[in-house]
Amino acid sequence: MATKDIYYIPEGSKWPIFGSFALFSLFIGGALLLNGSANANTVLYIGIALVAYMFVGWFNEVIGESRSGKYNQQVDVSFRMGMGWFIFSEVMFFAAFFGALYYARMFSIPWLGGLGSGTATHEFLWSTFEATWPLSVTPDPTNFDQPKDVIPAFGVPAINTLILLTSGVTVTIAHWALKANKRATLILWLAATVILGFVFVFFQAEEYAHAYSDLNLKLSSGIYGSTFYMLTGFHGFHVTMGAVMLLVILLRSFKGHFSKKDHFAFEAVAWYWHFVDVVWLGLFIFVYWV
């Protein structure tokens, strides 16, 4: 385990309170925007800028401390635990949406279709409703955008699956290269990973545009559209964040920041990348395929 002879405790820092305030303005801006207030955008943009500034500033400071050799193995282990459990909390966040998908498919739609305890609801509210998945006609068809079709699994989504799986391999090769002290190879494969990440995001965006305008599949298309966009949307957001993190790691690799032994940041990002990869597999199977 960690060397227990010295502890490292950072001095006071302005970033945490700065970050708290940044989050505060971000959320106020968001809430005002949803309420349709006049100055919402200004507050929101200030909030976003502050949050971005906080990330850059805080991470810079930590990188500086790490580069100047202040951290020992114990700090490294704390960081690792922190990242690991953070990813777990993200898994649970997605679990809520997967749970909603499961519930809709296994319970609410069959019940609305008249199964089990749903008989009366079906009879008295929407007796013509048919339980299908993907759900193209909602129980009350009037207030929802009825989609013409849904995205088939074995088109762009399958390609995107390949892209993400490949990127999982490339980032692992980069890790091997790092551990073998081969910087050129590291940079090459890491760059490949970044590119694959952004290509994924690009395809996803294309697919959204297609679904929205050609297929009339929207957030407001009933529970199918809701689960589809919320799951893939949050995932896409996480991929984007992950790709940006990879990019930062790539830049740091150019600067020669990582050594064979000391490269927590690299591993943290790699873990994160594998996490978005695994979530995607869940999406591919349960949202697009079965």
Place this chain on the structure above:
Amino acid sequence: MSTVAHEHDHHHAPSGLKRWIFSTNHKDIGTLYLIFSLMMFFIGGAMAMIIRAELFQPGLQFVDPQFYNSMVTVHALIMIFGAVMPAGVGLANWMIPLMIGAPDMALPRMNNMSFWILPFGFALLISTLFMNGGGPAGGWTMYPPLVLQLGDAFPFLIFTVHILGVSSIMGAINIIATVFNMRAPGMTLMKMPLFVWTWVITAFLLIASLPVFAGAVTMLLTDKYFGTSFFSAAGGGDPVLFQHIFWFFGHPEVYILALPAFGIISTIIPTFSRKPLFGYASMVYATASIAILSFFVWAHHMFTVGMPIKGELFFMYATMLISVPTGVKVFNWIATMWKGAMTFETPMLFSIAFVILFTIGGFSGLMLGITPVDFQYHDTYFVVAHFHYVLLTGAIFALMAAVYYWLPKWTGYMYDEKLGKIHFWLSTIAANVLFFPQHFLGLAGMPRRIPDYNIQFADFNMISSIGGFAYGLSQLLFVYIVIKCALGGKKAKSQAWEGAKGLEWTVPSPAPFHTFETPPKLTKAMLEH
């Protein structure tokens, strides 16, 4: 910032405002948490006073029903997320490093952020009371479709949940990293004080359940503003889905409030019984089983919502099961006191009251857990009585006990024992006058979350309100005692309590700004519990 430039000077606390807002010191951050929690306790308490004033007599006297309902809602949110949870994290901050021989929390800067998010979060929440359409009034459980009718306050409510969730998750991660990575050599897991155990298990509950809550309220947000239909049957969703997701978080949440309290009681009872805790290992396992089971009982909050009968049965049996490890704990506390050389200082009084009154709450919980019976009790004052027994005379009493117990360590002075005892007796009597009659009200059918009631409920409500005012007033005495103790009094020894075990009693009182900068050498005696 100045990290690189400054000479490290570990023996002087930074001064002025910077000490508090930039702090990376677990004791200072712990103090901030505790003070914040006390303030929230009084703000939430003031709302409770409004509620009890309105219910003093039948009819509408002081507030309009909409405002009454926002008082009920915001009172609950403030007490749960502003008072009890931060108090628990404050104690964890102060005590866990001292108990495991660590110099600080594992991630001190993140620690600061998890605290400083809180004032901003509650600013968001409290500001909603002044908005167009009023504050949130659909209950702290935020069920759709009712909650979707909220006006401008709605997105603020949702974002409050998000921002407080960020704070709690960071706090939980920090506690896990601290416990698993910062223990002094020799402090093996099964030597850890039980308070540390209960907190680390609580931290797992937090990390696993809060993100789910964040997801649930996100769906509320998109249902209201972006046309999704998660909770709308017309679009193929189901309002009941929200209840499932909410209670998947909500039931673990009640244990997030309760487990640290169990840890406190398991620390204090051995001290004043002058006996080691009975069944240490079984306590650890019971806590872990409660935590695991707490993820499989959620729908006992939803028995009347129209679930399939198999679901009703499953959740009833699972709920019955969870009272087994809870029973183990109560048994162990009593067995610890059995034939002990007991003395009854204020922390011990609160702890004994906890054991008795929490058990009453556990029993009413068992009654509520029986599906057919809950059809009668659900959404009545019986439920209100139940959760106040486990939360006020449970969690809050344990927190009070903890404050009295560790105040000497924090301030270096003994508190005024006589006043402490008066505070205890006032609180205990008042709390029972306040909540015991609510059992009868509920059994007789008085619904919760309604500002007016049938005159048949008048007498018990008046008694309850009198208890409520008495309880509220008695807490002013608590503040006086704490301030008095902080300012001076009888000097506390490092070992403030004769029978106390644990590393925190090996450092001076008040605990210096930095402790255990190098890992302590632990002797066998130090590791006893």
